[in-house]
């Protein structure tokens with residue numbers, strides 16, 4: 690369980706088409722990646738999947754284990770187990786990290802210290818700290834990843850999981866991705882980073898709001914190396930400029 694299927698999704702923002710007929714089958718229990726240059730529409734796709742406000746006026750369908758979720762609110766989708774990391778940090782502002790992780794587990798038993806260790810945070814230093822502005826961007830990301838592990842989601846969308854994270858900590862984030870998979874989650878890594886793509890088993894390449902290729906990571910990696918994406922926009926080279934970010 691946990692198969693998420695996008696069928697011909699179309700979405701416009703501010704009168705501009707951003708997602709153009711996106712069809713993707715994120716089959717369950719795998720680690721998928723959605724890759725593509727900045728502005729391709731990846732974060733918009735994530736927001737549309739979880740149903741954030743402003744991203745619900747969508748054509749096409751999103752099904753989860755065979756049932757359409759398009760008419761469900763963001764909270765109803767979350768209750769079905771569809772989560773997007775780094776979505777609503779403000780809601781938990783001021784809680785201790787321990788309480789934040791416990792709240793994320795929705796009443797299921799959770800070993801807070803073990804989860805903190807899994808994401809590379811020393812429990813003694815962090816469990817009693819508040820989720821607030823004194824956390825660095827990287828610490829906050831790890832805390833939220835810990836909350837996702839506590840939630841045991843069916844679908845875990847991670848948008849740019851390596852941004853703001855130091856090199857040593859990236860490995861801990863990747864460990865957590867493996868743990869989510871072991872828990873049975875369908876993991877969707879959204880990224881323009883080759884290192885993150887390499888954590889996936891299968892990838893979808895987006896450009897200008899379209900899926901332009903899909904396949905095993907080894908096949909999609911090729912486009913990063915060549916810095917060239919075959920699509921309808923061959924005459925707009927700025928679209929292919931990955932800006933050294935890979």
Ligand SMILES: Nc1ncnc2c1ncn2[C@@H]1O[C@H](COP(=O)(O)OP(=O)(O)O)[C@@H](O)[C@H]1O
Nearest residue numbers: 702703705707726727728729730731732733734
């Ligand atoms: N609220 C919005 N109104 C109009 N255009 C938007 C809005 N949000 C994003 N866009 C545009 O949608 C495109 C895709 O953005 P985004 O999904 O953030 O891309 P990515 O995550 O792949 O970098 C960009 O051209 C961006 O400028």
Ligand SMILES: [Mg+2]
Nearest residue numbers: 731732733848
């Ligand atoms: Mg983005």
